Amino acid sequence: MRLNKIKLAGFKSFVDPTAVEFPSALVGVAGPNGSGKSNIIDAVRWVMGESSAKQLRGGRIADVIFNGSGGRQPLASAVVDMVFDNSDGRLGGEYAGWREIAIRRSVDREGVSNYFLNGTRCRRRDIADVFLGTGLGPRSYAIIEQGTISRLVESRPEELREFLEEAA
Amino acid sequence: MRLNKIKLAGFKSFVDPTAVEFPSALVGVAGPNGSGKSNIIDAVRWVMGESSAKQLRGGRIADVIFNGSGGRQPLASAVVDMVFDNSDGRLGGEYAGWREIAIRRSVDREGVSNYFLNGTRCRRRDIADVFLGTGLGPRSYAIIEQGTISRLVESRPEELREFLEEAA
Amino acid sequence: TRERFKETFERVNQRLDELFQRLFGGGSGKLVLTGEELLDAGVVITARPPGKKNATIQMLSGGEKALVAVALVFAIFELNPAPFCLLDEVDAPMDDANVDRFCDLVKDMSANTQFVLITHNRRTMAVCHQLIGVTMQEPGVSRLVGVDVDEAERLAVS
Amino acid sequence: TRERFKETFERVNQRLDELFQRLFGGGSGKLVLTGEELLDAGVVITARPPGKKNATIQMLSGGEKALVAVALVFAIFELNPAPFCLLDEVDAPMDDANVDRFCDLVKDMSANTQFVLITHNRRTMAVCHQLIGVTMQEPGVSRLVGVDVDEAERLAVS
Numbered sequence: 001m002r003l004n005k006i007k008l009a010g011f012k013s014f015v016d017p018t019a020v021e022f023p024s025a026l027v028g029v030a031g032p033n034g035s036g037k038s039n040i041i042d043a044v045r046w047v048m049g050e051s052s053a054k055q056l057r058g059g060r061i062a063d064v065i066f067n068g069s070g071g072r073q074p075l076a077s078a079v080v081d082m083v084f085d086n087s088d089g090r091l092g093g094e095y096a097g098w099r100e101i102a103i104r105r106s107v108d109r110e111g112v113s114n115y116f117l118n119g120t121r122c123r124r125r126d127i128a129d130v131f132l133g134t135g136l137g138p139r140s141y142a143i144i145e146q147g148t149i150s151r152l153v154e155s156r157p158e159e160l161r162e163f164l165e166e167a168a
Numbered sequence: 169m170r171l172n173k174i175k176l177a178g179f180k181s182f183v184d185p186t187a188v189e190f191p192s193a194l195v196g197v198a199g200p201n202g203s204g205k206s207n208i209i210d211a212v213r214w215v216m217g218e219s220s221a222k223q224l225r226g227g228r229i230a231d232v233i234f235n236g237s238g239g240r241q242p243l244a245s246a247v248v249d250m251v252f253d254n255s256d257g258r259l260g261g262e263y264a265g266w267r268e269i270a271i272r273r274s275v276d277r278e279g280v281s282n283y284f285l286n287g288t289r290c291r292r293r294d295i296a297d298v299f300l301g302t303g304l305g306p307r308s309y310a311i312i313e314q315g316t317i318s319r320l321v322e323s324r325p326e327e328l329r330e331f332l333e334e335a336a
Numbered sequence: 337t338r339e340r341f342k343e344t345f346e347r348v349n350q351r352l353d354e355l356f357q358r359l360f361g362g363g364s365g366k367l368v369l370t371g372e373e374l375l376d377a378g379v380v381i382t383a384r385p386p387g388k389k390n391a392t393i394q395m396l397s398g399g400e401k402a403l404v405a406v407a408l409v410f411a412i413f414e415l416n417p418a419p420f421c422l423l424d425e426v427d428a429p430m431d432d433a434n435v436d437r438f439c440d441l442v443k444d445m446s447a448n449t450q451f452v453l454i455t456h457n458r459r460t461m462a463v464c465h466q467l468i469g470v471t472m473q474e475p476g477v478s479r480l481v482g483v484d485v486d487e488a489e490r491l492a493v494s
Numbered sequence: 495t496r497e498r499f500k501e502t503f504e505r506v507n508q509r510l511d512e513l514f515q516r517l518f519g520g521g522s523g524k525l526v527l528t529g530e531e532l533l534d535a536g537v538v539i540t541a542r543p544p545g546k547k548n549a550t551i552q553m554l555s556g557g558e559k560a561l562v563a564v565a566l567v568f569a570i571f572e573l574n575p576a577p578f579c580l581l582d583e584v585d586a587p588m589d590d591a592n593v594d595r596f597c598d599l600v601k602d603m604s605a606n607t608q609f610v611l612i613t614h615n616r617r618t619m620a621v622c623h624q625l626i627g628v629t630m631q632e633p634g635v636s637r638l639v640g641v642d643v644d645e646a647e648r649l650a651v652s
């Protein structure tokens with residue numbers, strides 16, 4: 001299972017529809033401060049079901065929608081698609097047969113989210129089920145946010161234990 | 169008032185007596201990870217009276233004493249001297265007349281600290297008095313520890329208020 | 337679940353030590369249980385950088401902590417390898433020698449796992465197969481540009 | 495003390511905005527009181543990087559937050575200028591363009607205040623009048639070496 005691309009439209013500073021392709025196993029992302037690099041990671045965690053605004057550096061869940069800039073008006077909604085190549089059948093359960101898996105999430109200004117799985121509307125739970133057993137998810141240890149790498153080893157003994165249990 | 173030099177002996181990784189001179193107004197400190205750069209900043213805060221082991225990245229106050237390494241035995245005590253050029257009389261109170269001010273702190277394995285001002289034993293309070301009104305001190309906003317620069321702006325509104333009041 | 341935890345603990349511990357030695361070029365890193373009772377004991381990490389005595393995590397430097405954390409994440413990761421791994425400027429506190437060791441490790445692991453590395457460090461950019469540039473030529477609006485390492489470095493300057 | 499706080503608040507606020515514009519190359523940064531009552535209201539920071547809308551500190555990027563924090567520290571600093579300022583790797587999250595603006599500012603301020611900057615960044619090393627190298631040639635034992643910028647960069651690699 002490989003991550004093929006992420007498409008963002010109206011998500012944070014990605015006001016225009018933008019496709020981020022990941023053509024190989026080792027992809028670097030570079031650019032000036034404040035240009036939108038960490039917003040891409042927020043988009044991945046958001047489309048996988050992240051529900052806390054604070055974890056997405058916002059105050060309300062609708063803060064992920066493009067808020068306007070010097071020359072652009074705020075938008076009314078945000079959409080992110082994430083497309084996987086599942087030709088190895090790694091994604092389990094009823095989806096193992098799908099060669100490609102696309103998950104989509106959209107949100108409007110009232111904070112109402114809709115989830116889609118290969119084009120069909122579904123619930124948030126269904127997205128979580130897709131990733132069950134793969135170690136992936138909105139708070140997966142496979143996603144290290146900026147400035148948090150050392151926090152892991154500084155956590156209290158019972159937190160470190162929980163972390164290990166989650167991975168078992 | 170200018171900081172002339174800091175002398176460390178047995179303080180953390182500075183097992184051999186080491187004098188760090190600050191000959192100009194803009195001095196850089198560079199070196200590999202774990203080589204002892206941040207330990208110099210800890211030495212400055214410690215000699216100015218820092219009393220919390222946790223703030224010095226230790227468990228007990230005696231953890232600032234050289235603990236041994238692959239080839240060296242642990243030491244029994246640690247001493248740090250800090251020497252200022254006070255020819256502008258900036259350091260206030262009874263010390264304004266002194267051209268040079270040297271503060272010293274030593275500690276033994278029982279955690280007993282001794283403070284000295286220009287060679288004469290004094291109390292911790294006396295050291296604090298020397299810096300009164302200069303903005304300096306073990307937790308001064310003029311000393312930014314590694315990894316804490318962003319914590320300042322992320323603090324709660326009442327904390328930010330206290331920070332301003334301290335500076336007033 | 338006691339058996340399961342014990343097995344996880346031991347496997348991660350072994351892998352942690354191997355990755356620690358690789359990232360630090362020696363020494364050792366270990367997980368230690370804080371209590372007798374397997375089912376509710378806490379877990380702490382002890383680290384011994386090469387040539388130094390055993391230290392608690394607190395006493396380590398900024399760069400050393402980042403390396404230990406990477407070793408732990410990758411040790412857990414290998415137990416249950418997620419298909420991709422996103423790292424946001426984890427190389428920021430590292431000096432060049434440690435960045436090189438980190439990049440070597442990531443290069444090896446990218447045989448089984450897909451990595452996306454956000455970085456300002458030229459050395460890390462250089463080991464990536466592809467580089468994605470993110471800019472805000474129009475203020476407040478993020479856009480992608482294709483870049484090579486030299487351009488990416490210039491991009492970070494613009 | 496109400497008068498005193500008000501005066502401090504206003505002076506820091508003005509200086510914060512000037513330093514913000516200098517570090518970001520435009521935009522504006524401001525302190526805002528969270529309540530009516532001067533004596534117990536909290537204080538928050540709002541920031542507007544050039545070309546962007548007003549943002550809360552939370553929404554800023556890692557590098558942007560570090561710049562705002564430097565502007566605030568220096569604004570407070572100038573109110574009650576301590577004789578020296580020690581900064582431990584505050585430039586780590588900054589890209590090269592922001593490091594250059596930060597260094598320019600520090601160079602100017604070093605006319606009145608002594609700065610000691612711990613850094614891994616070659617650009618920051620280059621503006622320092624003197625460089626102190628710290629090594630552990632003997633493992634676990636810190637020692638100083640005199641270095642120039644090229645040597646310091648190599649030192650960080652050793």
Ligand SMILES: Nc1ncnc2c1ncn2[C@@H]1O[C@H](COP(=O)(O)OP(=O)(O)OP(=O)(O)O)[C@@H](O)[C@H]1O
Binds near residue numbers: 011037038063065554
């Ligand atoms: N809802 C939104 N609408 C418009 N812009 C937004 C929104 N949310 C965040 N932003 C902008 O995104 C920027 C932050 O982007 P991000 O954190 O991805 O930067 P970065 O490239 O990671 O930078 P750094 O190198 O400093 O970490 C902020 O300046 C903020 O103004």
Ligand SMILES: Nc1ncnc2c1ncn2[C@@H]1O[C@H](COP(=O)(O)OP(=O)(O)OP(=O)(O)O)[C@@H](O)[C@H]1O
Binds near residue numbers: 208391395397
């Ligand atoms: N009491 C002690 N005795 C001996 N060594 C100590 C003592 N306390 C700390 N150390 C050592 O000092 C080292 C940390 O040094 P320091 O934090 O100054 O590194 P640094 O140069 O700032 O590195 P970085 O660039 O990663 O921030 C640790 O590796 C630790 O082993």
Ligand SMILES: [Mg+2]
Binds near residue numbers: 037038146557
């Ligand atoms: Mg970022």
Ligand SMILES: [Mg+2]
Binds near residue numbers: 205314397399
């Ligand atoms: Mg350090």
